[in-house]
Amino acid sequence: MTHTDHAAPPGTERPRPLGPRSAALGARRALRRRPTAALVWLLPALATLGTGLYRISTPVLWQDELATYSVARRPQGALLDMLQNVDAVHGTYYLLLHHWIGLFGDSPAMLRLPTVLAMAGAASCTALAGRRMFGARAGLAGGLVFALIPAVTRYGQEARSYAFVVLVAALALLLLLRALERPGPVRWLCYAASVAAAGYFHLVSLVFLGAHAVGVALYWWKDRRQWRIPAGFALAAGLGVACTYPLISLGEKQADRQIGWIPKPAPGDLAGIWPQIFSSTPMAALLGLAAALAWGSRHRRSALFGTVAVVAPVITIWVISQQAAVSYFMPKYLFFVLPAWAVMAGAGIALVRVRGMVAAFVVMAVLVAPDHIAMHKPLSHAAYTYPAPVTWFTPLDYRAAAEIVAAGYRPGDAAAYGQQQRALWWAVDTGVDYYLPSRIHLPDVLLGQSGEEHNDLWPTLDPDPAGAVDALAPPRIWLVSKDDGGDPFTTLPPEHAKALQERYVQESYQQVSGMSVALLVHR
16 A cells, blocks of 8 residues: 555645654754743742842841741650640741751751742742733743842741742642643642642631632633533632641631731721832832733733732731731731732733833832842841831840850850740840850750740740749859840849849840840859
8 A cells, every 4th residue: 555545635734744854953943942931930030049048147037037946946746736835827837947957957048048949939930820821921020020029038038937828829820820721630639739738838828719719710701611610629729728627727726826916907008018018118119000001911811810819818808807806917928919919010011122121120120129138137137027117126136145145155154034924026045045156055044944845935934033043053144135225134024033133243234236135243
């Protein structure tokens, strides 16, 4: 039988066979396309990685990061026991960091590196989501916008769970878009896993499911015969939330203790919170303008979905905080909207020509540069938790206080810590101990039980301070206090201050930012 017996049916065309030359040309074209496509997610990841690694060890660890350090270094069993009493909502992150520091140590850089990597991963997912919603050019622009947001830098260098929340939120958006493009059990299961991960890193982030439901409805409305799309989403979202039920149950019991102090938001807070979410007032204005321009693209359905994704979760948390027993309306609890904001802004910027895009990024970089510079200063993590320095407390310079103690240390010295009744909120003892050289160990003369010993975040004071001081009777005591106003003894309960004053006399006194260091010598 000859090859003519296999002639193609009328009206069709046989594909042109690939010879050696054609195969080589095709391979070269594929290689050229792949790097170009990779730049969409690679450049934003590298930019975010660069801003996150820059001066990563310079900012002094602040109270929240020291809480992470205190918990993550405990044995795993003790860590799990503590989570039954407090901070269960951060348990997944604590466990992750526990194993990380077991491998790489607990220096400031190593404590913060996982969150830098998480933000870099979030930048890639943001760019890929933007490409699916608005095209490759918009995806690249969105990823670069994400890298420029000061909050991304600030919380990319923070040893807390918020960078991972941003990562899984960006990943969930990307996986949802993939499932909508080609629905199937595997893709919906991947989306369900991302929903569960979002809940385990921070339960508040699960409100993004409302925005995702709108996106699914918009996609389904175009072809309402495809019932497997909304059904698949409902099953996947339900499965993801169901997996977080143990944490929901535990977190509900602990909520009042942990966040009962957060005030219920006023109506004006809905507008005022955006500069705090971005950690920059200029960035809030620029992103709002760029996101509005996205409506000029031909992807109107994506623009509507993106608008809902950036606004609806914040409004939802505001409403919940009005009705619930506790408020959840905190800027850092809402960072999971940053990827959607970057996607929308990237879509708006991508509408102009290449020169215009470059100019837009230059203007954006110049305007937010002061905020980025501020994020890398030594006391920036406490002072710049919000877009401007907070006024209700002075940042605590644990590193400077530890340097004073180290410079005057003698073998046999001990320590006492002012504000130790709330030590892990102010972290006076943990912060000073962290920055002291490893050769120096100061026993705490007033310590009752450590946080690890009674399965809690912070330690307790000895109920018999006189007996505790007499039992140890060190020749000198370093009394390190938080914001004492000139008299370090006022930072202790009266009976504990009396036990020290009756036995010791103050020999020296020095102040650093938010702290004082007094040297007490035995009478």
